[in-house]
Amino acid sequence: MTYQFPDSVLLIFCKAPIASQVKTRLQPALSARQAVDAHIALTRMTIARACQTPLCPVILCCAPDSDQPFFQQCADEFPLTLATQHGDDLGARMHNAFSKALSHYRYAVLTGCDCPSLTVDDLRQAFSALQNGKDAIVAPAEDGGYVLIGLNAPQADLFQDMPWSTDSVMTETRRRAASAGLNLHELSTQWDVDTIADWKRYLS
Numbered sequence: 001m002t003y004q005f006p007d008s009v010l011l012i013f014c015k016a017p018i019a020s021q022v023k024t025r026l027q028p029a030l031s032a033r034q035a036v037d038a039h040i041a042l043t044r045m046t047i048a049r050a051c052q053t054p055l056c057p058v059i060l061c062c063a064p065d066s067d068q069p070f071f072q073q074c075a076d077e078f079p080l081t082l083a084t085q086h087g088d089d090l091g092a093r094m095h096n097a098f099s100k101a102l103s104h105y106r107y108a109v110l111t112g113c114d115c116p117s118l119t120v121d122d123l124r125q126a127f128s129a130l131q132n133g134k135d136a137i138v139a140p141a142e143d144g145g146y147v148l149i150g151l152n153a154p155q156a157d158l159f160q161d162m163p164w165s166t167d168s169v170m171t172e173t174r175r176r177a178a179s180a181g182l183n184l185h186e187l188s189t190q191w192d193v194d195t196i197a198d199w200k201r202y203l204s
Contacts, residue, residue: 091159
């Protein structure tokens with residue numbers, strides 16, 4: 001396959017669709033089973049978008065491991081490879097994924113699997129900005145976090161002791177990037193599906 005960005009890789013972080021372990025904030029408005037179904041729908045949307053045009057290789061970074069049947073099904077249906085997330089918390093898992101990816105590729109972009117507003121063009125802008133000399137790319141989220149981050153080298157300080165799942169993640173990321181002297185580029189602000197209101201927004 002001929003890629004537009006052959007020296008880059010897209011990492012998609014995803015949890016196995018296990019009841020009461022995914023999209024728990026959609027409950028009790030949704031049942032545990034319905035929350036799983038929502039997670040699966042969002043994941044398949046994310047993967048389909050990533051593979052819609054051959055931008056770059058895609059790696060689905062799986063938790064707790066890549067042996068889950070759903071992940072195997074995704075690998076059968078889409079042109080991607082599977083990897084297992086490693087680390088004691090989200091920050092460690094993200095840093096480890098970047099470190100491994102950037103030992104094989106020049107640039108890496110990481111995203112989750114629940115951001116409907118992110119487009120193929122947003123992904124293309126992220127990789128283009130990295131190629132054009134930016135050190136880090138971030139797509140802020142409306143809730144104060146971010147839905148995408150891209151790097152040209154591992155940056156452990158962007159992930160250690162980060163106040164994940166709070167509205168200060170993006171602010172803290174900007175502060176740390178500036179402190180490290182990184183040339184940070186921000187994409188347009190996005191929204192992801194965390195709450196039942198977000199889910200209704202997606203369905204509409």
